[in-house]
Amino acid sequence: MLNAHSELLDFIERAERHPNLSLLVNDFSQVIDRQGFNAFIMTGLPSAGIDVEPMVIANHWPEAWSDRYREQVYFPDDPVSKWSITKDRPFHWREAWDAFPVTKRVQQLNGEAAAFGLVDGIAFPLRTARRWQAVVSLASHRRMDIDKKDEGLLYCAAVYFQMAANDLASKKAPPPPSLSDREQEILKWAAAGKTAWEISTILNISESTTRTHQRHINAKLDTANTTQAVMEAIRQHIIHV
Amino acid sequence: MQIHVVNAANRHLYVAELEDFFRARHAIYVEEKQWRDDDGSGMEIDQFDTDEATYMIGIVDDQVMTGTRLLPTTEPHMLSEVFPHSCNFTGVPRQPDVAEWTRGFIVPSFREKGHGPIKGQFCGTVMEYCLNEGISRIGGIQDLYWLPLWKRFGWTVRQIGNPILIDDRWCVAAYFDVTPEARDRALARGNLDHSILVHRGPYEPFMQQYRTSRTGGARAA
Known part of the structure; x- marks a missing residue:
């Protein structure tokens, strides 16, 4: 040495x-x-x-x-x-x-x-x-x-x-991704167990718009599906349930 | 917690507190850490506990919670007398404005996990005292695993020698710069925005050059 x-x-x-x-x-x-x-x-x-x-x-x-x-x-x-x-x-x-x-x-x-x-x-x-x-x-x-x-x-x-x-x-550790108000709203309903169709009815938007939002959410959170996105958003304190 | 400065000039006002302080040191350095043999006195007092020593004693509800000792490096001190080989980069520092900082403790019943507020309050107040006294660096021999704490405070750490093994523990001689930032950052870690430093009775400066002739009989032990 x-x-x-x-x-x-x-x-x-x-x-x-x-x-x-x-x-x-x-x-x-x-x-x-x-x-x-x-x-x-x-x-x-x-x-x-x-x-x-x-x-x-x-x-x-x-x-x-x-x-x-x-x-x-x-x-x-x-x-x-x-x-x-x-x-x-x-x-x-x-x-x-x-x-x-x-x-x-x-x-x-x-x-x-x-x-x-x-x-x-x-x-x-x-x-x-x-x-x-x-x-x-x-x-x-x-x-x-x-x-x-x-x-x-x-x-x-x-x-x-x-x-x-x-x-x-x-x-x-990067800052948590920012989700729009609508995206957060959709995630909260998803966290409450609602399907894309149910969410679209509740929010009075089309089902395809809901799905588009969900795709964006998955992209932002780097998640594969809505269930995982909900988990991730809770973990990062983006939504609270 | 209030942290009291006790030295040769005012120790007559702190007879009971000093006794508790040396008993706390006994419990920690003799009984717990076993750095020294038990002489049966119940108090841990070594050859550096002289009139030259300045003690800082943290007291809560009449109980000693923390304590430490500062020594002028112009006088015999631990690095000069016991561990000069730990200062192989720079030699043993011996300057009026450099203080050796040893025997810092928190009594076990008050100990906290990690780098909690007591350490911040205590270390920040030591810095505060040193700033008041014109001391520019403090430090001494310490367990190597303390280094992250100083870094956590944002202090400038100057290692002055190779780590050495003392009774199977890795230790290192290091000094820290005394600055207002060092004080403030440690105090902030301790969630403190005001001073808890207390001085009672006759005042004696830390640096000998500013001291008047010693008053006789001030020393209790």
């Missing part, structure tokens, strides 16, 4: 200045790559039984591995994710592996991970401002012996990365 110090410190300096998430993520990815880590993930950690997928902020695992991990629902069995939820200090993956019984499934998970080039790694559990638990986990394709000094700076870099990424991720 030559020049780890100045590289990581420079990253810490500029982390907050990236204008968007993908530039920040690329920067972090390059910086840690030069420290010997070829892949990483930054994700919020769900409580038991909740899907981790929507909480992922930056996923730089090999894509095929992410798919496999999702398909196999490895998250609840993964010793590294289990430790990330409870620990408040950095740990090497090996520590987590040693902390749990080596079941067949864990063997399978670790064997497959290694085949995808995730042989060794280090995890930095972090508590975000809203106090949900998150983790930045770095992977290497070979066994790593990390100098303690470098570990501290990697931790710092992970903390700053996480802070900046959260800021950018929360800024990224």
Whole structure:
């Protein structure tokens, strides 16, 4: 890990200045790559039984591995994710592996991970401002012996990365789409269980006009049908029922 | 909460509060965090609790809720005496207008989740005191995971050394710029639009260059 110090410190300096998430993520990815880590993930950690997928902020695992991990629902069995939820200090993956019984499934998970080039790694559990638990986990394709000094700076870099990424991720959320008064009216009736024909009768417009409105609503909300549009509009507080 | 400034000049007015303050520190730093061995006194007092120390004690209904300690960096302080190796970028700062900020706490019964209003009120008021006293930077050794809090306040954080491991915890020496913006942003996080800083009794400035000769017998312990 030559020049780890100045590289990581420079990253810490500029982390907050990236204008968007993908530039920040690329920067972090390059910086840690030069420290010997070829892949990483930054994700919020769900409580038991909740899907981790929507909480992922930056996923730089090999894509095929992410798919496999999702398909196999490895998250609840993964010793590294289990430790990330409870620990408040950095740990090497090996520590987590040693902390749990080596079941067949864990063997399978670790064997497959290694085949995808995730042989060794280090995890930095972090508590975000809203106090949900998150983790930045770095992977290497070979066994790593990390100098303690470098570990501290990697931790710092992970903390700053996480802070900046959260800021950018929360800024990224676009303002809710604006629906016209008529569109909102139609959605409210749809939410009350009315069909297009019923809505057209209630509002004294043609059924085809109603359907046109509903198409526009779906386009604005990026939804496939009226039922989904109703759910989405409620979630985004566009309509209240 | 009102936050009282207590130093060598007025500590005779705060005998009971200071005792509660040191007991709270014992409960947190000796019993809970186990940073120091228990000497059986029930109070956590170290070699830096001298006449040079200034305490800020947050009090609600006669109860100590928060507290902290500020030390002049021109005097022996934690970074100079215990952790000088944590300042490997800049060396240990030693300037009259730079204060070391240590032993900041909220007593467990008042603790809040995340970056809640008590932290904002307290940290903003520390900034307010420092501005009043002409201090330009405050900081010290701290757990690395605190860094996001300062960022949340919009403070300028200057890390002055590599992170070091202290009893298996990653810590880092860092200083923050004292500015009206830093004060206001933290106070706003604490939902405060007015000052809760209280000064009672004889006044002694933080910076030694402005101090008159010490009044004898002012120190209680």
